[in-house]
Amino acid sequence: MKGVLIVNLGSPESPTAKDVKPYLDEFLMDKYVIDFPYLLRALLVRGIILRKRPVESAHAYSKIWWEEGSPLVVLSERMRKKVQPLANVPVSLAMRYGSMTIEKGLQELSDKGVADVLLFPLYPQYAMASTLTILAKAEEIRKKKFLHMKFTDFPAFYSRPDYIKNLADSIQKHLAGFEYDHLLFSYHGIPERHIRKADVTKSHCKIYGSCCSTASPAHDFCYRHQCYETTRQAVKLLGLPADKYSLTFQSRLAGDKWLEPYTDVEIDSMPAKGIKRLAVVTPAFVSDCLETLEEIAMRAKEDFQANGGEEFLAIPCLNDGDEWCETVAGWINDWAK
Template sequence: MKGVLLVNLGSPESPEPKDVKPYLDEFLMDKYVIDVPYLLRAFLVRGIILRKRPESAAEAYRKIWWKEGSPLIVLSKRMHEKVMEKSELPVSLAMRYGKPSIEAGLQELYDQGVRDVLLLPLYPQYAMASTLTILVLTEEIRKEKFPDMKITDVPAFYNKPDYIKALSDSIKNYLGDFDYDKLVFSYHGIPERHVRKTDPTKKHKKFVTDEMCCEVGTPEAEFCYRTHCYETTRLVVEQLQIPKDKYYVTFQSRLAGDKWLEPYTDVVLNDYPKHGIKKVAVVTPAFVTDCLETLEEIAMRANEEFIENGGESFLTIPCLNDDEQWCQVVATWINDWAKN
């Protein structure tokens, strides 16, 4: 019997330090997130970061927390319910970090008689700190707990026409008649070395600002997060017929000490008003579900800083969340796989 496991990022159980700390520990101790030897990672995370970060992170989570709980969890569950209604197969929901766990999601499917699983990481672009860590952990759990299960993963869908159409339609809908100077595509940042590490050819080219670093269709582009981001943007602006001078690609959420993908979202946005760009719209296509990085970092903090620096209007475009068209796209992928 076939079934599906949707996997998203995850969230603390509450916006309090006592729950944020174990969540951050699980997240930051992941060797695919902070990719240094274990002892150094433990020293950095448990000896330095977790001494102060839980308090500040909890404060950020409190700003976005809903009455029903974590926005990411609530919105993921809403999307899950809609996908289940449209799908011909059993569908479970899991989180890479926190609850419900991947093991719990697989167990739920197993108890329903599922032995053939379609694994769908809810990340459009491939990255080792998102897609790869889900694939690796799921396989480890399968081997240990469910050896008679077969798992097939859905490749990064950054350029799938139906995903691009759903994303483009959503952007168009939220833009409405907003007269923006610039539409900023803000993707989650990652260290440059992560891109090189996931290149099986080891031929990755140098990063050039505002240009795609790999040619789509080449072996080195298959797992290149940066190329995936630029290609998603290219396809969306082509669909919406947005002129080149009206959009820009940036990367958010970086840590000090490493070379991360550039240009940085906050630097670009805060500099725009000096150049007469005072009305911006920001979309975050690295996420399909609104979360701390979109709701607090962009919709609140980036918005406030942009206005403080002389900006006039700031529009945050929500993620796809439980958008009907997006849920139908996912259900169609599932139903097509069910027929194979």
């Protein structure tokens, strides 16, 4: 029997430092997120970052927390509930980090008699810190607990026409009535070394220059290329001129070279360039979360206006939109045939 495990990032149990700390420990100690040798990673995470970050992150989470719980978890579950009646096979939900574990999700499917599983990371673009860590963790668990299962990995959907249409339609809907000067596509950042590590050719990716627009097998696993391609196809559907939009990367950690240009730096400089009415969309996420609701919709808005900006629109993620859920169910049913 076939079934699907949809997997998203995860969330702490509550917006308190007590619950945020173990969540951050699990997340940041992941070798695919901070890809340093274990001892160096432990020194950095447990010796430095976790001394202050849990309190700071808990404060940020408290600003966006819903009565039902973490927005990311709530929205992911709402999506699953909409997808399930449209899908021809069982659909379960898990998180890479936190209490809604991949093991629990696989057990739920196993209890329903599922042995053929479609692993569906909820990330449009491939990255080792998102897609790969989900697939690797699931395989690790399969070998320990679910040897009877067979996995199929759903590939990054960054350029699938129906996803691009969902994204463009959502942007267009939320821009209706908003006379914007500029549309910013803000993607989650990753260290530049992750791009090079994911390069299957070991020579194509140069980070800057023409490599992302030059055909290569490396593009199947190149996060930067996939971000630019998602943007290119979306703005083509929207009919936007080149001077009406741009692309940036957010959420970097200090002390390392991450993909540029940086979202916060670009947003802060826009009012001085005559951009007074800004709209921001975050296509690296399909579910609104801390990075979209607090970092962009709150902090970026405050900084933009503090630097002379006037109007700021944070465009929601696809979340549990009907068209998006129908698209996901269609992909599932095509696989399950």
